[in-house]
Amino acid sequence: MAERRPRTRRDWKLLAETCGTLLERLPELVDEYLRRLAAHSATYGRVIPYDQHWQEAEEAIRIGIEAIRSPRAAPRRDLLHAELLGRRRAQQGLPLDLLVHAYRQAGQLVWETLMETATAKEPERLAVLMQSATMVWSAVDEEADTVAEAYRATELELRRRTDERLQALLDALLDGRREPELTSRAAAGLDLPEHGRYAVVVLRVERRDGREPFHRLIQGAGVRFVWRMRTDYEVGVAALAEDTGLDALAELLDGRCPGPGGISPVVTGLGRLGQARRLAELALRTCPPDATGIVRLDRRMPTALVVSQPELARLLVSDVFDPLLELDPADRAVLLETLEAWLACEGSAGRAAGRLYCHRNTVFNRLRRLEQLTSRSLSRPRDLTEMTLALDAHRLTQG
Structure with missing residues (x-):
């Protein structure tokens, strides 16, 4: 394969002249560009106002052509503009695939017009342009990558801000705020029925x-x-x-x-x-x-x-279980465990015995001792209620 000859000063001059011809036709290129985008998807027109789109397209294509004419210029204005446009389109809500398509469509249109212009001139100009094909499409790829990266970063930031706003609305509701304006905003943002x-x-x-x-x-x-x-x-x-x-x-x-x-x-x-x-x-x-x-x-x-009345709960435990609390901890634990099992088994000593791995008479004996210590009877509804609540209060205040 023959080696590609290095570009001469004349090559750069011919490329610059060809790009200059494109700049003279810029309004025509922008009209054709927007026509192609509209034919591809009506979403462009719904998301971006036409006048705004035309001005932004004119600026983007002009900067892109100038980047081809002066590829060694720094900083890369085409990439800076792509970053700016990527952020703007994310804020407007244009789908990313349509944004990338728009950039590649602009590159396609510029390349086609460059070829058309070069063909109409001397053959030498066409040869120079063909030698620049890799450079042109590499620039288009870089621009598309830059616009997509800026879009994703902005989309992530917008999503974070939206999440924070929705979390703030949810926090306000959970904290007890109930203003009509707040509930309607929360319903819309969280996609929940207000009523x-x-x-x-x-x-x-x-x-x-x-x-x-x-x-x-x-x-x-x-x-x-x-x-x-x-x-x-x-x-x-x-x-x-x-x-x-x-x-x-x-x-x-x-x-x-x-x-x-x-x-x-x-x-x-x-x-x-x-x-x-x-x-x-x-x-x-x-x-x-x-x-x-x-x-x-x-x-x-x-x-x-x-539990909603901790002071009363402590008094209840003291009033009902005070004699019990003076027992050895192991002895006290056995009696309370027996009462808890008996209540869980709906007053069945047999089922409670099975749960505690002991004889049912043992359950009866422990319950009688508990009644003696507390001066209460498990057969009297009021006493049973007090002992049940005292047991709950004691369990919940342990540790």
Whole structure:
């Protein structure tokens, strides 16, 4: 293969003259360029006003032709302009593939016109142009790469700003703000019904370095989640379909979250998310320190009353269990564990014995001793209620 001869001063002069001819035809080139883009996709016209597009195209093509005429000029104005245009098109919302197509279409049009102009002149000019083909298309590729990189960086920044704005709206709702303007903006930004059915989920989870957040693993028909990370827990807003209740929500979360977690009752409207968040946190507070399950507030109302009044809870524990608390810790733990098992088994001594791996008479004996120590009877409803609530308060205040 014959070696390519080095360019002479005359070669550069002929190339510059050919580019100068293109610059004289610039308005014609811009009209043809915009016609081709419109034929390719109507999106260009919908996103970019025609007058603006024409002026920007005229500037971009002129800078591109000047870059071909003076390829060793620094800085590369064509790349600086491509970066600027990439940011602008990302802000306008033009799809990236159409932006890259526009740049390559401009390169194609400039090359075709260069060839046409050179062919109309002396053959020597055509030979010089053909020797410049690699340079021209390399410049077009660099411009396309630059515009795409600037577009992606701007798109990422815009997405980050949008996420921050939406998170701020969600935080405001969860903090209890309910101004109509705020709820309508949040509904539009988060794509949630302003007056829909909602429940709030609060999960106490530990950070898992390098692993997928738990909430991203949760999917379910009839439920759409919007999650917000807070300092030591995650808050999930669950938008519920009309036929989806708390049973379905709890079933969806159970086994998919490490817990513990709390679920609020259903509320209507984004303006009541602050109330729902507080109730979900209250449900979470009913979980003992070592709990791992997800609990519903409507199933933990008595315990919620206890934890919502810590001073009264301490008085209740002292009043009911004070003699019990003076026992040896191991002895006390056995009695309380027996009471907890008996309550969990709905008052069945036989089932409680199976859970505790002891004889049912042992369960009866422990319960009688507990009654003696507390001066209360498990057969009297009021006494039973007090002992149940005192047990919850004691478990929740341990550690």
